[in-house]
Amino acid sequence: MLKKLGVILLVICLSGVWDVIDNGNTGHAFAAEETDSARTAADFNYVISDFEQGTDDWVFSLGDTPAVQGSFSVIESVYSAQGNYSGQLSADFRQRPTGSPYVLIKKDMAGLDMTQMAFWIKTSDLKSIRIRTTDSTGQTFQQRMTLQDTSDWQQVVVNEMGSSSVEHWNGANDGVWHKPTNNIAILFDRFDIKNGALTAVALVDRITAEVSLPADLPNVISDFEQENDEWIFSFGDTPAVRSSYQAIQSAESYQGSYAGRILADFSQSPTGSPYASIKKEVDELDIERMAFWIKTSDLKSVRIRTTDSTGQTFQQRITLQNTSNWQQVVINEMGSPSFEHWNGANDGEWHKPAAAITILFDRFDVKNSALTATVLIDQLTAQIGDWLPELKIQQTTLGNIFLDSEPSTFIVKSSSATINWAAYDILRRASRSGKREYERWERFPGRRCLGTRFIKSWRR
Numbered sequence: 001m002l003k004k005l006g007v008i009l010l011v012i013c014l015s016g017v018w019d020v021i022d023n024g025n026t027g028h029a030f031a032a033e034e035t036d037s038a039r040t041a042a043d044f045n046y047v048i049s050d051f052e053q054g055t056d057d058w059v060f061s062l063g064d065t066p067a068v069q070g071s072f073s074v075i076e077s078v079y080s081a082q083g084n085y086s087g088q089l090s091a092d093f094r095q096r097p098t099g100s101p102y103v104l105i106k107k108d109m110a111g112l113d114m115t116q117m118a119f120w121i122k123t124s125d126l127k128s129i130r131i132r133t134t135d136s137t138g139q140t141f142q143q144r145m146t147l148q149d150t151s152d153w154q155q156v157v158v159n160e161m162g163s164s165s166v167e168h169w170n171g172a173n174d175g176v177w178h179k180p181t182n183n184i185a186i187l188f189d190r191f192d193i194k195n196g197a198l199t200a201v202a203l204v205d206r207i208t209a210e211v212s213l214p215a216d217l218p219n220v221i222s223d224f225e226q227e228n229d230e231w232i233f234s235f236g237d238t239p240a241v242r243s244s245y246q247a248i249q250s251a252e253s254y255q256g257s258y259a260g261r262i263l264a265d266f267s268q269s270p271t272g273s274p275y276a277s278i279k280k281e282v283d284e285l286d287i288e289r290m291a292f293w294i295k296t297s298d299l300k301s302v303r304i305r306t307t308d309s310t311g312q313t314f315q316q317r318i319t320l321q322n323t324s325n326w327q328q329v330v331i332n333e334m335g336s337p338s339f340e341h342w343n344g345a346n347d348g349e350w351h352k353p354a355a356a357i358t359i360l361f362d363r364f365d366v367k368n369s370a371l372t373a374t375v376l377i378d379q380l381t382a383q384i385g386d387w388l389p390e391l392k393i394q395q396t397t398l399g400n401i402f403l404d405s406e407p408s409t410f411i412v413k414s415s416s417a418t419i420n421w422a423a424y425d426i427l428r429r430a431s432r433s434g435k436r437e438y439e440r441w442e443r444f445p446g447r448r449c450l451g452t453r454f455i456k457s458w459r460r
Contacts, residue, residue: 044118044210047321048107048184051085051205053300053367056319058087058105063189067097072105081120081153081205093190093198102130104187105204111136111332112211113180117158119207124151125200128192132185133161135178139171144192153205217291217381221357222280224258224378231260231278236362240268243276254293254326254378266363267371275303277360278377284309286387287354290331292380297324298373301365305358306334308351312344317365326378352387 049056051074060072069092080086091103114133121129126147134140141162148154162168164175172178186204193200222229224247233245243264253259264276287306294302299320307313314335321327335341335350345351359377366373396409412419422433 043206044116044208046209046211048207048209050083050322051087052083052322058107061104061106063100063102063104065097065099065101067095068093068101068103070103079122079203086203086205088201088203090201091199102187102189104185106183106185108183109181111180114161114209114211116210117184117208118155120153120155120205121202122153123200123202125194125197126188126192126202127194129156130187131158132187134182135162135171136180136182137171137178138182139173139178140169142167216379217289217383219382219384221282221382222380223256224260225256231280234277234279236273236275238274241266241274241276245278252295252376260377262375265372275360275362277358279356279358281356282354284353284389286352286385287334287382288385289383290357290380291328293326293328293378295326295376296374298367298370299361299365299375300367302329303360303365304331305360306354307356308335308344309353309355310344310351312341312346312351314339314341352385
């Protein structure tokens with residue numbers, strides 16, 4: 001059977017804004033569901049830290065004087081509020097330091113929209129504890145919470161992140177909480193210790209927050225329903241890693257019938273930079289935020305690499321919720337000077353549009369120092385910005401070759417709204433022409449004609 005070849009010649013006049021993509025401060029992981037039975041007392045819906053996988057990136061500080069002695073560590077204890085581990089914060093003020101002496105643990109929340117927080121504390125030494133919350137402007141609020149006179153576990157609930165009635169300084173310094181949250185800290189000084197004593201120990205556990213759980217973003221980048229969705233699998237720079245990637249049909253998929261599965265085995269103790277990753281080239285999409293769903297009982301964290309238009313790659317490490325249910329990872333910033341970055345401009349600034357995104361993990365992201373892990377990935381979505389190239393034409397069919405029964409279609413990305421087009425046959429005779437105006441996300445339909453593909457200049 002003779003098959004006709006579709007030939008498309010585009011002549012485009014540009015003015016305005018047009019695009020044809022189909023609608024379909026960093027990151028956090030949000031559990032898909034958290035039942036009341038899985039929480040204790042007033043625990044909130046987002047687990048900031050349970051200390052079951054180490055320090056959970058809490059940073060210890062001694063205030064502004066070296067005369068304070070203190071420490072922070074994660075200890076295994078039968079007295080933990082939940083699980084097997086708790087954080088232990090200790091202080092010794094016997095050198096009677098001047099200035100502002102305290103012991104503190106601080107955690108970067110990188111833009112999490114917290115409205116309340118809570119944690120469990122066990123101490124026989126303290127009568128009060130202090131909470132510092134820093135908002136998006138760098139304004140810090142400090143609240144002093146009176147503790148019950150008990151050596152048992154008790155829960156501290158912070159009902160507001162900041163207000164004019166709370167001590168505050170730096171940033172906007174207006175007494176108004178400007179969401180989202182930059183960081184939180186738990187601390188005490190010598191005046192929080194009972195009976196004028198100068199030493200104290202406190203156990204801290206199960207730190208949670210009330211956050212607004214995000215929805216999927218409006219544009220679907222990958223749902224794994226179309227085979228592998230063009231993800232490129234890699235296992236780092238060493239062949240000693242045994243790993244694989246496959247789009248599998250599974251009843252456990254977050255949405256639809258398929259999910260991406262990554263298997264990794266680091267048991268051969270590879271050197272170098274061993275990891276398992278999947279990478280997707282996104283062809284100059286102006287991605288402002290992205291999100292995906294992950295299901296694993298093996299990982300405590302996952303890493304995200306984003307590559308900008310200059311070839312500069314940024315890497316973020318996202319701490320996962322300690323659950324085997326589906327949870328959502330949200331990336332609020334594609335790049336920042338605070339992220340690890342290399343190649344390209346290498347200036348720490350994100351240069352849109354995006355060129356590629358990568359999801360990966362290495363052996364240090366696996367729980368309990370284990371050397372094997374299984375991960376399911378699904379429903380990767382993005383928020384797309386307004387950036388568009390002056391003109392870019394994409395094929396929907398390799399070589400723009402179409403069967404006689406098929407419409408000739410292609411995709412145009414352009415910062416212009418007016419499209420003037422013309423189609424020519426192999427003898428360069430105009431067969432069709434026209435002019436249309438388009439809104440964003442609309443696809444431009446081509447017209448079928450005979451001949452081979454070529455480009456002809458045209459000016460209105």
